[in-house]
Amino acid sequence: MHQFSRRLFLGGMGAALLAAPARATTGHEFYCGLNCSGLEDNPPNAPTRAMLATYAAQGVRHIRLPGLWEHFQDRPMGPLNDAAVAQYRNVVTTAHALGISVLCEPCHNYGGRMIFGTAQKFGGGILTAQMFADFWMKFVTAMHDAPGVAGWDLMNEPSDLDGDTLRAKAAAWVDAAQNAIHAIRNAGNHLPVHVEGYGHSSAQAWAINNPDLHTLHDPLDRLVFSAHCYLDRDNSGQHYFWDEEVAAGDQVSNGRMSDNTGVERLQPFIRWLRQYGRQGNIGECGAGQRDTPDRAGDAGWLAVLGKTIACCKAEKLPFYYWGTGPDLGVGYPYGLEPRDGVMPPQWTVLKHYL
Template structure:
C-alpha cells in the first residue's frame, strides 16, 4: 500500500513540474437548456447564460478557456436566415465580457449535428444550412482573436461521411469570411476518444473518415470527449478503474500522431471518489506526456443551474472548492 501511494505521489509531482497544456478550462452550461420545453423558451427561466463575473473563479485557479453552450435554433430561428438580435446580444455579452478579462471562449452550438432534432445532411437541414450558420457566426466574432469556434456538440445519428462533409463545409465557410479563429471539429458517434475506431453502432469509424477534414490555415483541433464510467457516457459517478483514463485515450493519441493532427479533450469529468480522482489525473498526465498532439482539456461542467450535479465544478455557496478542483490543480497554469 505504501509503495503504491509513493508511486502515485511521484506521478502527481511529475505532472506538477510539467508545463501545463495551452488550453485548460471548463464547459459552462445553461444557455443550451430548455430544448424539451415549448421552444425557444423564456430567457432567465428556461435557459440562462453564465455570468461574466462567474468566470473569475475559474480564471483565479489557472483556467484560460471557457466553453459556452447555446442552441443553434435560438440563435438562428430560421435556416439560412438572419441571426436573432436578442440571442446574439446575450451571447456577445458573455463573450465580450469574458474575453476582456483575458480569457478565451469556445463557442459551442450544443446541437448534436441537428436543427430542431432533424439531422444535418437531410432535405430539411442540408449541409449548406450548417455552413450558412457558421458563416454568419464567424462574421459576428471573427474580429475577436480570443474566440474559438467549436462546430457543434457531439454529432450522432447521421453517417460519418455526411458529418465530415458538413464539417468541411463549415470550415470553408468560416475561412471565406477571413476569420482566422481556431476551429474545433468533433467526430461522429458522440465524439468519444475511446470509440474513434468503432464501426459497429454509428457507421464508418471516425478513424477512417475524419482525416478528410482539413483547414487551409491549419488552425483546427479535433475535439473528443471522454468519461470513465462503464459505458463512457458520464451519466454515473463511478469510474471503471484507476487506470481507465489513460487506457481510453491511448489509441486515439496514436491516431493523432500517425495522422499529424492535434486535439482538444473537450469534455472530461468524474464523480467525487478516489477511483475517479486517479482516472482523471491519469488521463491528464497522459495528455501532458503527449503534448505534441494534445492542446488541452475542458472539465464538464460548470454554470449557474447545476445544483448538486455530481460533476459540477461550481464552488459551494460558501465559496469552498468542489473536491474535483483539487484534482486539477497540478495541471493548471499560474494563478
C-alpha cells in the same frame, strides 16, 4: 501570422479534401480549461460574471462555451437573432476582461436541429450542409471582433445521423463539417476550427466511428480534432459514484475499471492523431465528487481524473473539464460550483494543471 489567400467554394467536398501535412505531436501545447454550460438550454441561462470570476480566481484561463443553433438562427438560412448573439458575446467579453479565452461552441446540437417544430439530422436531406455553412458564415462574421475568442467548435457530439450504414452517417458529418470550414474561411476568419467526431465524439471509438474524418481540409491548416472521454462505466458521464463503477466493470472494454481507465480510453484517439498528423484536444471529461453515495471521499475519482489529465499533458492535448454553469448548479455530481464557500474536490486535481 497565417494569411488566407485561396478562395474556397461552398458545396460539395470535391478535390479540396486533401490530407494535412504530418506533425510530430498530437497538439500545439497543453492547457486545462472548463466547459461553462447554460446558454445551450431552453431558455438560455448565461453564466454570470460572478461565476466567471470564481473560475478565474482558481486559475482558469480557458473555457469552452456551448450555445444552441436554434437560439441564434430561428430558421436555417435566415438572419441571426441579434439578442442571442449579444447575450453570447457578452459572456465572451466578460470572460476576456477576467483573463479567460473562449472556445466558441454555438451548436450544442448533436448533429441536428429543429426545423418547423420537427427534429432533423444531417444526412436526411432536410437539414443540409449548406444550411450549416450559412450559419457559420453569419456567426463568425457577427463575432469577428469579439475579444478573447480562441477558436470555433463546429458542433457538439454529432450522433445518430441519417444513413444506411455507419460510414454513410459519418460521411454526412464530414460533408457538413467541410462546408462549415469553407464558410468560416470564406468569411476571412483565421482562428482554429475544432471538429468533433461522429458518435458522441468518443475518444475510445474515434477511429471506428470516423473512417473519413481525416480527409477534412483547411487551407490554413488550423483544424483541431476534439474528442470526449468520460470516466464512468460506459463513457456516458451519467454515473456518479466510483465504487459503483468498479463493481459494474468497464462496459467499454469489458475489462475492469481502474485509475488507468481514462488513459486507456484516450489511446485510440491519440493513435489516430499520430497516424494522420493531426492536432487534437479533449473537449469534455468529468469525474464525480464522491466514491460512494453515503459518505465523503473521492480518492478513486480523483486518481482516474488525475491520470487522465496527466496523459493529456504528456501528449500536448488541451483538456476541458465538464462542467460548470448556472444550469448544472451545486447539486451536479461532476460539477465545480462552490457549496457554502467550499470548492468541490475535483479542483484539487484541476489546479495542478491550470
